[in-house]
Amino acid sequence: MGNIYLPYKTIIKDIKQETPDTKTFVLAFKDKKIQENFDYKPGQFVELSIYGAGEAPFGISTSPTQKGSFAITVRAVGRVTRALHKLEIGNEVGIRGPFGNGFPYSEVKGKDILFVGGGIGLPPLRSLIYYIFDNRGDYKNITILYGARTPEDLVYKDDLTQWGKRTDIKLMVTVDAASKDWEGNVGVVTTLFEQIQLDVPNTVAFVCGPPIMIKFVIRDLLKMGFLEENIISTLERYMKCGVGKCGHCAIGHKYVCIDGPVFNYRQIKNLKEEP
Amino acid sequence: MKEVLTVCPFCGCGCGIYLTGENGIIARVTPSLSNPVSKGSLCIKGWHISEVFTSPNRIQKPLIKVNGSFKEISWEEAFELISLKFNSIKDKENSFGIIGSSKFSNEDSYTLHKFARQIIKTNNIDSSFTLHYAPLIERLNDFDFYVTINDIENSDLIIIIGSNITVEAPQIARRVLKAYDKGAKVVVINSLKIPFSSIASIYIQPVPEELSVLIETLGKIINKKSYDKSNSNIFKLEEIASLYVKAQNPVCICGEDVFKGVKGGASFSSIFEIFKHRLFPLFTINNIIGAISFGVSPYVNEKKGLNIIEMLNASLEGSIKCLYIIGEDILLSAGDYNRTREALEKLEFLVVQDLFLTETALLADVVLPACSSLEKKGSFINMEGSIQPVLPVLKPLGDSKPDWQIFTELSEKLGNKLFYKDFDEITKEIEKINFLKNKKFLQAEVSHLGDVISDEFPLWAKVDNSRLFFHTGTLLKNSSTLMREIEQGTVIINSEYAKENDIRNNEKVKIISKRGEIIRNAVISDEVLKNIILVRGGLGDFSSNVILPFGLKWTTVRLEKSR
């Protein structure tokens, strides 16, 4: 029986600088068989180990339909993330996973999907976005709204350009504060709501970003008539083991690493009331 | 997998703990149920002993400073170099000073006292007792331990003066709560709001410079002398006096803000006069009483030596040329960081003996690796005056040695023998001459007036090393659990003051005293009075003492916005 705490070796295949403090790491398991069999749901996360620094959870930002490798997008804020940023292509890191419940990608088939992302909240959504692209026929209208503080802070700049070219989705990008060359929307992401038309009863919204952004987005979505069950977001808690044993991420009667981190707004509201 | 009963090496409570040593690490810490102090419980520090003492940061070999960095050498080489320098310096009048640890064992203390007086022939030997308990020094011959830790549990009136007990002595806080649950009344006189303020039936929050007058007045009321009734707290004082007189077994607990507060000498004097046999001062370091009791003090011989502050001043003046500092991070504990640093850097020769490379050790010419109390035999005296044995759980790490052994071997190198072949010889000698009983202290006064409020420095500032900080943080830094519990260093500012001076929450603020300045994030709160700020120690900022004078926790400051 495999040890649930034992990381598997992965190699850093590529590193991309997204913003001054954020990088995307493309990883592949050293053992090709493991990489082949590595399957996950959009919205799940992995625990990344850098021996000596420790372990930390990161949402997978690629879709399981993309084979051969997977990616995570990491901002350098703590011990593990800073150590990770010092690594180079070819270096080895440990991975455990996938963990978490993932997005309800199959339950929302046949519906309109609204993505609302803020700053570093786009990475987990990206996993579902690409899954939907690869299964486009299963979903109806797709709208992606994404905002960051400044143009520099936008992640996946190349992806955004590609998505902008697609005719089967609607993409709108905004920044809080524009720079000289910025020609797009200016204003917080909620200002984009006025510019779109939604079939609210048949739309499911996926929201990820900084807590304050989520708060205002959900407020506006509720005003628009969204049911609480149709607003999907993630709950953040400090995580350690990722397998529901260490106790750090427990909230109410749930473990964020097992029962989450994806929850609908009704569940989040209830959980936040619980000790 | 044997469990060894020993004493926790952190605070002065002296909890009995079982440690299980396995493959060079501590596998388990268990509080003793039968030990009268721990009674089956420990504070957060005790539970995490395992993370601290076997840290890879321990110094394992003697070090010598070469071109600004340290190089490992053998004990032979280290002793050779030290004895050469010591011999050349010690014969010059008053040029040598020894600062002993308040954390090493009684036997280490006694050996160091002999080393100082017989080998180096100096009375300039002291421990941090003078830094932490200066006001007690003039009362040393009158002072005795009348109240035990468990007496507090049975008290019906507990008067807490100048101490945040939950931080200074967790086991005492536990006893106070137990007494409170049994119906005891709790009185708190403290300039800062503390957790026990909420269970106090009478709570006085004096302005720092007012404390000594308050206590003096209380004394007059209790002793039915005439007193000045104009004080704003007079009704509360009268009530306290009345409770005290009626109580069956009252206890007065005093702590840091008396000993290291403004006009601490006067406050303590009054407290001592009123409460003498009912007094329980909090000695918050595991063997600070042992240090002074076993001779690590300039006050135990016919001729008075220099105390720790006088030694630093003497170095600045140029008379003291050499300091031998054992187990004390004086750079961070003395206060007045800049002045202390200058004093240490001015020395001709500095030897530091310690477990870790402390800030003080970094300035040394030679560093000697001592082993911790988990690695040797000994005894500690806790805050109620009980002598408790300490037993080794592990072998000395690397090449480290017990302090008493280093003193003995060094004395041999210096051309004299200290006559101790082994540990038992030391204990035999102590018993034979009945050292503890026959010791008498010289009359001494340590002037500790502190600062005064002025236009330039209109606020009182206290530097609060929170419970986890534990003095200088030397030990704590090695435990990731304990370090996790320390948040960013902050300064607590009264809300009214903040409003008047446009200081917002989380804003960076500069705190300036006449000795130096530091920058901290502001936290607006009403746990402090309007003209007091509380500098809370935090991760990495163990040197808030920049702003403090020697040996005090309080100073006067002004605030400025930091850009």
Added chain:
Amino acid sequence: MDNSKTGEEQMNKLIKKENIKLWLNEIIKKYKVIAPYKLETGDFGFKPISNADEITLDYINPVISPVKQILFPAREVMLHYKKKGDSWEVELPKETDEKVVLFGIRSCDLSAMLFLDKFFMEGFVDNYYKSRRDNLITVNITCTEPADWCFCVCADCGPSKEEGFDLQLTEINDNYLVEIGSPAGKELVNIDYFKEAEESNLKEKERLVEETKNNKFKMPTTYFSKAIQNITANSIDKELWDKLGGRCLGCGSCSFVCPTCSCFNVIDEGEDSKGKRVRSWDSCMYCGFTRETSGYNPRKAPGDRVKRRYYHKLSYYYLTKMGSCGCVGCGRCIVSCLGGIDMPMVVKAVRRGKV
């Protein structure tokens, strides 16, 4: 070890008191036996024994539960790592098949073990716990002399158990009644010192247990059900939790001495190129337990943490998840809490609505 009773095989045996040590010495030849012993100080502990003379069955529960001591130790190396060129060499600690007999625990600790079994071995299976648990044989002792702080009856965890043990001993006059709970237990008594127990012995045991329940407990009854109700409904004033939180000294003792507590922290220790990943006990009562890298702390006030702890122990959701409430009534929290906050005290406060 499979603790389910297999109907026809379950038999009860009797052994003379004077033969217990002889039996133990036989077991010691074949198994590692961990049993209670008395230290010089008067404290009690559990340790591996080489001779039956070392043990005492007349003991006060040690501060740290023997179940945790063995199955979920305070400090445990999860793996060793070493840099080899560009790669990391990772080694798991060696597992042993050594069978261990945990002799002489009590129903409270046994109940805690069953609780921890469910926690660690359901869902994701904790390998370290399981490998030790699979090799553990438990011999429970029916308690007839509860300590001043015991309240296992209120938690429905003692003084005797119906199942979950490999063997259960009850002192009856000059004998010990031995109830066999599993094939592994049966194996232990496969020796001459035992004879079949009679119906009257079982009746005597029941009588003893009833007498203990009715007369021997010194703690006033802890009425769990209303507390469970109120805590589950989250209907308790914040003030009550804040008052309790004001007493908390943040020592973590409750989490360490509580035999059902299982939270841990994982830290890499060592130098840059070589070290080990260690898990060690952690406490939800520590301020930093839930603090996130951003600095945000969802349980910043001590009262929030007290509330969380008792929610975890008593709420209905956890009760249904785990099959029993998180308290076994051992009373260790009463002994060890520096702030005087313990299960009976909190249950009472939550029922009455005030501290």
